[in-house]
Structure formats: C-alpha cells, structure tokens
Amino acid sequence: MPQTRPNGTVVPINSDDYSLTSDLAKMADTTHVAVPVANKAARDALTTYPGMQVVRLDRDNWIQTYTGQGSTGWEYRSAPRRVDANVADFQNASGTASRLLYTMPGVTKPYPQTYRAVCRLGISVAAITSGNLWVNVAVSGATSSVATAQGKFGLAYFAPGNYLQSGTAETPWMNVAANTDPFIRAWVEVLDGLVTHAVSVQAPYSQFYAEVRPQDD
Structure with a gap:
C-alpha cells in the first residue's frame, strides 16, 4: 500500500502496482500546496477536501481554507x-x-x-x-x-x-x-x-x- 508521509503526502511504493497518472495525481493532491485561483468561481470549480487551501488572486493573495463551515465551507483563517x-x-x-x-x-x-x-x-x-x-x-x-x-x-x-x-x-x-x-x-x-x-x-x-x-x- 502507498506510504503516507508526516505532512500527509501519499507516496506510491515499489511493492504496489503502479499507475503513473493516478498515483502521481494522488501524490500531488495530497501535498497540501495552496492552489492559486483567479476568483470565487475558479475556487468553486475545484474538488475540495478538509484543509485544502487556495490563494485568492482577486483578494490580494489572501489564503482561504476549506473547513466545511459557514455558508460556503471556505474561511479566511490566517491572521488579519x-x-x-x-x-x-x-x-x-x-x-x-x-x-x-x-x-x-x-x-x-x-x-x-x-x-x-x-x-x-x-x-x-x-x-x-x-x-x-x-x-x-x-x-x-x-x-x-x-x-x-x-x-x-x-x-x-x-x-x-x-x-x-x-x-x-x-x-x-x-x-x-x-x-x-x-x-x-x-x-x-x-x-x-x-x-x-x-x-x-x-x-x-x-x-x-x-x-x-x-x-x-
């Protein structure tokens, strides 16, 4: 089975069957890198998971975190x-x-x-x-x-x-x-x-x- 690193990144290992596209996609999705988005519509088009972060280019590069709370599930959690x-x-x-x-x-x-x-x-x-x-x-x-x-x-x-x-x-x-x-x-x-x-x-x-x-x- 794949290995989960301390930061949550899922890494395929040699003993498992390896599927290049899906395994690398899963690894990329679990690196928890903030995703730059042009606006709210671009953010809403993403497939979300708890803790996902986006950089709002239309909001002076503020970072939003998907918490599942509030009316949209997205919150500005960083310090003001x-x-x-x-x-x-x-x-x-x-x-x-x-x-x-x-x-x-x-x-x-x-x-x-x-x-x-x-x-x-x-x-x-x-x-x-x-x-x-x-x-x-x-x-x-x-x-x-x-x-x-x-x-x-x-x-x-x-x-x-x-x-x-x-x-x-x-x-x-x-x-x-x-x-x-x-x-x-x-x-x-x-x-x-x-x-x-x-x-x-x-x-x-x-x-x-x-x-x-x-x-x-």
Whole structure:
C-alpha cells in the first residue's frame, strides 16, 4: 500500500502496482500546496477536501481554507493584516473639547472586508487649579460622531494636574462593503471639565491601527 508521509503526502511504493497518472495525481493532491485561483468561481470549480487551501488572486493573495463551515465551507483563517497609522500625523492633538484626531487612509478595497480598530492614546494635562477632567479615548468605524464611536476607554484627571495617563479603546469586528471607505477614526471625547490636555504624537505613548481581512465568501 502507498506510504503516507508526516505532512500527509501519499507516496506510491515499489511493492504496489503502479499507475503513473493516478498515483502521481494522488501524490500531488495530497501535498497540501495552496492552489492559486483567479476568483470565487475558479475556487468553486475545484474538488475540495478538509484543509485544502487556495490563494485568492482577486483578494490580494489572501489564503482561504476549506473547513466545511459557514455558508460556503471556505474561511479566511490566517491572521488579519495590520494597517498602522503614523501618530505623528494626528491633528488637533491639543485642546479642551472633543475632537477628531485622525482618519486612517488606504483601507478601502475592491472586495468586502471585516475589520477592527485599536487606539491607544497617551494624554497629558496642564495644571488643574479647580475641578476635574474626564475624557474618553475613542475609536470608530463608519461613523462621523465621537458620540457613536464603537470603542471607548475613560480617563480621569484631578488637581494639581501636570501628568500623563494612557488608555486603549478598540472596536468589535465590523464589516464594510467593497469599494467603501470604513472611515476608521481616532478621537478624544471630553465628558466633563475645561482643562487643556494634549495627545502624545510619539509612538511609545500612542498607537492607532486596524486589523483587516476579506469577508468569507
């Protein structure tokens, strides 16, 4: 009988009857090499088996795995790709009111995506002579208002001020249609207080990034 190698490849052996075409075809099919496909239709024309992988040339070479789960049996199981913003490009870093810091560019794709966003801000305050300051680190997708941002983290500042705190907010996984900008945004939301505060635009203190992958199809 044929020999099955540790990686699952089925190899014919000398003691068995040998059929060149079928034996080599079986060996090739069991090497578990990802198959390049032009699109979904080309993928769907393949004879599938659990664990089979394809490279979607119409999806920026993302790898899909046949799991038998979901509506089509195919899933994007590899780690999402990370898109980092340059925090040095933040606008309105200093202020006293709620404000938009940055809208991430270059995330739109010609295919539907699923994504989440993470924003970590280091925020310092000036001297506080009276009252307090309450702010949210906020991050959002597909909304134009910090009030409806999907991820928030609260920070509180008290007298005498003159110190820095940091917090991280993140959105849940969300979907966006093909050729549509998800408008991934970083914000500061002021809940109470009128105190000058500044967002650090240095990478050790602030980070803003998105994780993206195609929607399963």
